Amino acid sequence: MFLKIKNIPKVYWSSEKPLNLKPKISTFFFLCLGLTLFGLGEGLLIVSFAGASPWSVLAQGIALNVDFSTGIITIFVSIGVLLLWVPLKQKPGIGTILNAIIIGLMIDVCIKFVPTPDNYISQILLAIIAVLTVGLGGGIYLVANLGAGPRDGLMVGLQKKTNLPIATVRAFLEITAMSIGWYLGGTVGVGTLLFALGIGPSVALSLFIVGKSFN
Template sequence: MRKTFMWRWIFFLVGMMIMSLGISMTIKGQRLGIGPWDVLHVGLYRNFGLSIGTWGIITGFIIILVTAAVLKQWPQIGTWLNMVLIGLFIDLFNWLLPDFGTLPGQVIIFTFGVLVLSYGIGIYVAPNVGAGPRDSLMLILVDKLGIGVKKVRTMIEVIVAIAGWLLGGPVGIGTVIIALLIGQIVHYSLPQCRRLLLKIIKEEESILFQK
């Protein structure tokens, strides 16, 4: 049981780190545009300072307060960790990764960033430790508005992207690519990561049983 618990948290934490790396890679290729939420965070950073990751934490905290008020309960610890760690990881990787001045360089880093981001989502969601603040908001709106996840997610991302664009965030073809492709790739990466997690847990249980 402890091994299962440990592996679920390892997947959760490693997945958030990989997802954050993917986000930072797309930010380094921002000439193409970046994801809707990152457009907002970059726009806030350009206008008010702080850092991109810090604005991710601040907006996540605001969303948590709103969702907690609606649901009348505080979210799981995984949601809080998601809010804080992803912001910290994004700032770390933005600092570690080099800038790409040429368009081909930005296209390459952006393309790989989309793949890394998608598999990071698959790894961190697989153990079902807790939804991120933005996912929680999406689920609440689905319940309150009575419409599908796709429509609600699209509506949120369009509103967020417009707000970020008005603040000077980089919107482009990459923003559309992320909005359309991430879900399609996660459709494959999530079950793959779940199978891997289950395989590791079963192997650990088998070893313990043999002892």
């Protein structure tokens, strides 16, 4: 049932509009909670050593073919994705800014305090937990409706244009980014595949749970 979700649910703590500089305390709380979980999941995927996320593979692949670092390419890719928001009529908000700040901090926390598992099976299990955590956090912060991050905004905009389920649109974006990155020389691991195939359903499940729990 949750795989057919096409819209971001509206609950009592959702903001009426993304560009809201004075949101309710509850809205701001759930925005930060969602982004914290999102960043935690991204960090866990990195320390699992099972493979980077598809968009990191894309940045790595591009970096191998131009004279820029993977970090710089990541910034350029984010800017490019934000430019795609214009024809899709997506609007930024404080969540768009906090997306980069909170997720970046949580990734650093994970790298510093969470050890990489010793065996391969544990690494894969950690990667699965990471994908589910990113999906849970993504659903919560999207429902807050205070502005999405670049990739999530692209997902929401494309969903509105195509009317396809959110899980399908997100899976398409992740698989496309992973495929292009791999073609350009980026390294794909099991964790990359788990993220590409699992993040769409994970976000859809989170949206379903949040929508049912707070309505």
